[in-house]
Amino acid sequence: MPTHAPVPPRGPRRTPLIAAAAVGLVLLVGATAGTVVVLGSASSDGTAAAAASGTSPSPSPTSAAPTSAAPTTAAPTPSPSSTVTGAVQSGGIHTGDLRYFLLTPPKDAEIYGDEDGSELSRSEVAGGSASVKRALTTYGFKAGATRTYLTADGDTEVTVDLARFSGPANAAAFYSRFYFSGTRITLGGSHPAKAYRLSSSSSGSTGSVVVVSHQGDVHLTISVTGAKTPDRAQLRALLDRQYRRLKTGR
16 A cells, blocks of 8 residues: 555565556555555455456445444553554544554564554555545545564564544445455454455565455554465454454553
8 A cells, every 4th residue: 555664674575555546446556566456346356357457436435424422442551662542432433543553563573663653644545646545535534554563583574554434334335345356365253354365476475465354443454474374363363453452442
């Protein structure tokens, strides 16, 4: 998506997702060579080719989400080294700094850039594309956040991207139209999830595995790149942790 990921000092390299526009839809150039991420028709993954050619219909705006209610789940006090705070309100509305809800890296991981993560504006998510900006406006984009870390063994890089919309209905609509052109992976579980295995042009990487989901008013994407492909249990564990943090603030 946005051009935000720093260059890692070692281990697998991640090329940021760069936004690009097409008539009547949104195309996002994927993290690995030749991969296209499509925001288009939700009918099936087979629509990726049509979407990439610019023939898919424009996404339709969804109704605005219900008015936010009073907070029911307060986020715990952040560590003394961080001033980032957030809270989860009833109905899955997230307030405060969206970076607070990013998946917490392992203690021994190497975090790229700011340890709290980085904020992403609508322009950064859009990558300078007017069409992408309009699509984000359609779904009521409010804020974005990202953080990338490298595991202690230097073998696996994990990037989490969050996008907050004007309400749960719009986050769900965005999720329903968001898919990759890679090989679909079935994860199972109790909450919504789509996962894809993306090929790589690098001999030092197996390519990325991307997990997409949503919770409340936030759409989430977890990208895992490394020397070996993560299994379903590892992917599910990452998703479960991120989903729980968005749901409870913990």
